[in-house]
Every structure is written in C-alpha cells, then in structure tokens.
Amino acid sequence: MLGARCLLRALRSCSSAPCPRHKPSAKLSVRDALGAQNTSGERVKVQGWIRSVRSQKEVLFLHINDGSSLESLQVVADSSFDSKELAFGSSVEVQGQLVKSPSKRQNVELKAEKIEVVGNCDAKAFPFKYKERHPLEYLRQYPHLRCRTNVLGSILRVRSEATAAIHSFFKPSSKVKVPEENFFNVPAFLTVSGQLHLEVMSGAFTQVFTFGPTFRAENSQSRRHLAEFYMVEAEISFVESLQDLMQVMERLFKTATMLVLSNCPEDIELCHRFIAPGQKDRLEHMLKNNFLIISYTEAVEILKQASQNFTFTPEWGVDLHTEHEKFLVKHCGNIPVFVVNYPLALKPFYMRDNEDGPQHTVAAVDLLVPGVGELFGGSLREERYHFLEQRLARSGLTEAYQWYLDLRRFGSVPHGGFGMGFERYLQCILGIDNIKDVIPFPRFTHSCLL
C-alpha cells in the first residue's frame, strides 16, 4: 500500500517538479517541521523519541520530540503501522508528508508514509512513566535520562539560550548590527581565568569577559551551592566608580533576560506555570524597575531596626547571612538591590580602599535578588601600588603576588569587575528552587552520580 501511494505521488509531480523518487526527503527538526510554511504535502523525514501514542480504530497518533522545542510533532499514521515497538520512549524515524492539521491543537502534522523504530525502550525499566508528571527531586536521581523529560528539556534549552544571550551581550556577533549603546565593543575572551587573571588581560584590552566552569570545595548541601558551577566574569579598565560597574551588571541581567524571554517563551512558560507559579510577575517586576542601591552600613541599620528575629544578629563588621539578604530584598519591595561599600576587614586584599573612617570600607558591591540572594559580586580593584603593597604585606602575601603588584608598576589603570553565578541566574529567572535542577550534571559534596 505504501509503495503504491508513493508511486502515485511521483507520477503526479514529475510533470512540474523534479521526480520526488530521486529527491530524498528533507530531514527536518521537529521545531522546523512545526514552523514549516509549506504544508501542502512536502515530503520530509523527522527523527526523534516518542512522547505519546494514541491508537484509534483506523488511525494511530504519535507525538515525536527531538529536543529542538517543547512542543512535539503529531504524526498521523494508518493503524496498520501500529506495533508494540511504537512505545513511549522509543526512538523513531518517520517519513511522510507535512500537512495542515485539521485540529486546532497544532498547525502542522506529519502524515506518515514510513515509520522505522530505531531503538526500543524497555518500558518496564524506564524510570519515567507515560503521562505522569514526576517531581524534580525524583528526576534528579536519573541525571543520565532526565533530559528526556519536558521540564528538564525546557530548563536546558533556556540554559542554552541564556549562554548565547550572555555571549551576545559581551561580544555582539560581527554580523549583527551593533546597537550604539553597546558597551563591550572590544575583544572578549573565554579563558579559564579567575578574576586576578582577568585583571592581567584588562591591563591590555580594557574590557574582557570569561564564561566557564568554576570549582569550589565548599562542604555545602544548600539548594544554592554546587562544587562545580558556571560563572560569568567581566573586568573593565578605566572605570572609576562602582556606579559604572553596577550599570553594566544591571544591563547584563536585563538584556540577557529579555533575549531569553523572547527566544524561548514556551520553555519559560512551562517553568513559570508548573514549577514556580507567580514567578512571571516577580520577574516582570524585577525587569521594569530600576535596581536599588544601599550601602552595607545602611543595610545593617535596616536589619537592626527589623522586627524580625534573626538567627545571626546583624552587626557592623559581620558578613550578611542568607536570612539577612532575604529580608533586605523583601524590604526593598522585591526589587534587586545592590549593597555597596563593605567593611575592609571582611573583603580580600585586592578590593579598593575607600579611605573612609572610622568604619573603614572597600568599594565592593553585591547584587541581591529575590529568591536567590547574592547573584553578582564585584568590586573596584586596588590599582594604587602602595595601597596594594601594604595590604599584601599585612597578609604575608607579598612574595606570592609579586606578579600582581607588577600590574600596578607598569601603566596601572583604575579598573573593576564582577562575577555572576550562572546557575543562580537561571534559578532567578525560572524560579527553580534547587540549583541542581538547572545544570545538566550537578556535582556537589558526597555526590557525583555521573
């Protein structure tokens, strides 16, 4: 039957177009098939995994997903195609004609002419059940399989888009028309460097960034920490105030988020609807308001005057705890807030001395956001040779950091930079509570499943 149908089509179209028998079916991703303009029976090939099977008397409906979009492609086949092998989780290759769907639930469907089962799925052993929505905690047990689910698929597509958005913020493609207000118009680097190494580069390139994995041997089981996480770091020469840095941070957050929202709305919506109700509004609230700025000293005053009882008593000279960060963000009406000018004694040697007193501070800045707490950390760096020399000497680090001091001997410039935890950023925009759900293969204390 299939053969006859094909032949019929071939005879029909040979008159006006190249014979389709000699023209192999165009291979399309599910995304491209769903968005196809030509639905007048174009012959295509689609490959992917079966997400659902519905068998009726004369027709068989399959939904095929290949990760290119949240939506699956509906395949309509003659019931003669029905087989036990066409099951949830199996991989298939379907050839047929793309046609307009009579149903309102989709624009396009694939009328199957040939269905090949590429790999069976052992349904009994497969940890995910057909039509069941599994909680994220359950999925976390199967890091090698969970990207096959709708929710992890969406999260990982958003992760991919956010990666691209961050790259495009820092280094617009030379093919893209660069908007005039674009900040990073000079080379950007992907290096393994941490901040001190970025400073080396910023001594020759004025604006540099890096985006890659970072490792922390913290013994933390929190929902905000990983032993291995991704970090975006930027370093900018010739900045003179924290204001300059904060502007870039705010623009990075807002520009990247707007880009992600416009590039994968369905994936974001899935998270916002099923995992974090209310997150859509919370995010909009963050995007439409100017971020706030308070000093560390003001922050401590706010905490001291709070009616809330904290586990850790807020006090000038002591670091802010998660409970404090949460309170401050709420206090600021759930608008992201920059906290600036931290006690010198709390911060590393390279942060710029504000030369104030009696409460001696450095030009450091953290950005606190709703739900997550600290998202960015940054500072102006101490670019003055003698200030840095003294700080190093006090810490007994002079010898080890001679190279770092050197940067201040040979054409030093005022500069500063910041880092943003990429997984926390994803948590923040998606409303995902646990950081282990926004990275493909989470590594944390006492756990390295894969």
Place this chain on the structure above:
Amino acid sequence: MLGARCLLRALRSCSSAPCPRHKPSAKLSVRDALGAQNTSGERVKVQGWIRSVRSQKEVLFLHINDGSSLESLQVVADSSFDSKELAFGSSVEVQGQLVKSPSKRQNVELKAEKIEVVGNCDAKAFPFKYKERHPLEYLRQYPHLRCRTNVLGSILRVRSEATAAIHSFFKPSSKVKVPEENFFNVPAFLTVSGQLHLEVMSGAFTQVFTFGPTFRAENSQSRRHLAEFYMVEAEISFVESLQDLMQVMERLFKTATMLVLSNCPEDIELCHRFIAPGQKDRLEHMLKNNFLIISYTEAVEILKQASQNFTFTPEWGVDLHTEHEKFLVKHCGNIPVFVVNYPLALKPFYMRDNEDGPQHTVAAVDLLVPGVGELFGGSLREERYHFLEQRLARSGLTEAYQWYLDLRRFGSVPHGGFGMGFERYLQCILGIDNIKDVIPFPRFTHSCLL
C-alpha cells in the same frame, strides 16, 4: 592655553549645536576612533597605553593602544605637553579632536587638548623594551605582561574571534539570518561534560556541543601538549556513517577559519608575516582543497612503503606516532587527511564495532593537519546494547557504566561525535609552533607560573 582653546571652541559652536562644554567628550575605543567617519573635529576621549613616543621641536607624537586593534591611534600634541611621564607603557587618557591625518600612514589622528597620565610605567623594570621585537620564548616568561605586546595581542584577538566563530557555527545567533545549509539548528549546550556526558544529552537533543577547558595529567613537555587546554566537542544523533561526521568536521574547520580571516585580517597577517612565513599559502591550500580520507590500514601500508626511517616502525595494530602523522600529511600534499577505521584493540570501549575481519576495526576517525598532526578525534559510538555490554564486560567496567548502558536500553539511536583541540586549531591557522603561545595562561607539567 588649553583653557582658552576650549573656550574658543565653545563659543564658536554654541550657535548651531549644543554647547560642547556641557556635552562630555564621547569615549571611543582606539578601534572605533581609527574607523571614525566623522573626522571634522569631533571631540572624543581615548584611553589606553602608550606604545611609542616621538618628540619633535614643536610637536609630540604618541601612539595609543587599548587592545581593541593591532593598529594604534596617533595622538598629535603641542610640545608643551611633553613630560617624562609620557613614556612607553604608561596608561593615559587623551581628550581632543578627531581629525583627518595629513600623513598617508593613517587616516585619522587625535589632536590632543588634554592628556592625563593615569599610571606611570617603571621603564627600567619593565621587561619589554621600546621598539624591540622580543621572541615568543622571551615573552613566555612574563605571562602577566605579555598580552601588552603586539604579537600576543594579535594572537589573543584571533583566539577571541575563533571562539566566537565556533559558537556561531554551532549555534547561529537568532538575530542573524541563518544560511539554509546550516547544520546545527537545534539547542547547543555549554557544559563541563566530556564525550560520555554529551552522549547523555544527545539522547534527547540530537545535536549538542560543548566548548570549555579540559584537563590532562600527561607528563608531556611537548610543544603540542598542555595540562589544561580548551576543547570543542560535538555529538550528533541519527548519524549512520563516519562520512556524516567528517563532513561536519571539515565544515567546522573551514567555516570558522574563513570567519576569523575576514574578522581580523591584520592580526592574522602579523602572525603570518613575522612568525610563520609561508603559513598564509599553507592555510589557503588547506581551505581550497577537499580534505582527504584514508583508512588506518592504508596509512600503515603507506608508512611501510616509505623510504624514510622512522624511530617507531609502523605496524598494523600499533598507534600512529607524531613522525608517522607528519609523514602522512606530507604524503597527502599537505592537505588535511582523515584517517578512519582504527584497530579495535587500540580504541576505547565505546567506539562502534565495524564487525570486519580478520583485522578487526572500529569506526574511529582522526583528522591530521600540516604542522600540528592530530587536530580532531572522533568516532561513531556503539549504540547496540549487546555489543556494548560485551565490550564493557571484557574491560570489567559493566558496573561503573551501568548508566551508560542504560542509554542503549531506552530508545537508543545511532550517533557519533568528535572533539577538536582549540589551541591546536589556533596553532594550525596561525602557524604558531608552541602551544604555550596561543593560550593566555599556559599550565603544563612543572609549570604554573600564574
């Protein structure tokens, strides 16, 4: 005098335009200043490091570089600006007017109205001397300063462009019109994963890539090895032959290289002229020819019949050595050559069994290129459960790789992938002999200067 000049200008232009006194000078990168269309006295601010100073009776010439381009910006100043502090390596901020240069050596120059020394350079201690060309070996001793030199600046700009080019090959920006033949039209991921982890992702997304640092504890001091290097890895589902993979590799190499050549011609030219004469022609030769394909078995035959005496005697079943790779590339007329189908016993358990004999091979592929040797390595993966199970059992790895076997139980698909060493790629296009010169902070055995 400066004040008076400014005032004069202010009075003059107030009639037709907003008073420049109230309009701060536009901050421009050197690159943008050099490419400025408006050279009728636009008031700008440029920041950077002094690359040269030439003092004449009445005029002072400075060249300012900020890393945004190889070319520096010529600053022309009244000799009254002259000062000891305006020295090679110092950082400065110059304000003035962009004007057409009377000299043929540049289009644009900056007529200084204000010059501020931001940071002095201790010329005696500075390891780079004015107007001297230091060899790469010398520069390597100063990883924290060498990016201030022309040659490292160029190499690192090329590195940055190549990074962007690779990203754009795999994941074209959604703002860029995607050419129809584009391969990777589905999500791409930046993960820390190695190949096995990419295979997990390819079980849901059909085409994935990753680009990031990779670590090898190899005790090698070769000019082709690092303890930490960058790797581009891709994994593609539903491929059925090595041919499919080789096509993507060749296209990645050629597309990325063409993009880099068109985006930073001056930087490439510097390397080709001063570091690797003849490299321009060698690279063109690689780009214009179709890459060749030979089997491992053919390769061994070629080596056996060679008149050359090898340190390691070529023999079927033994790995190819660097000397063999070099010979093969030369034998192929210095066109990159894919070597396919390696002995099963030489390769890891996951490569697909060719089921041939008596010389049993797997579907592995290496790409050898002139000057560097192995640039890509890849294979089809064993997607058949029972084949993989047996290979794992033979290696005693069944338990540890249960998760990897699982991927073959639940909708397995034929798939394959490859990795490309990013630093070797840069060596190959630039003709840089030592891998330590194409990465900002090289880490290798017994050396971690920074």
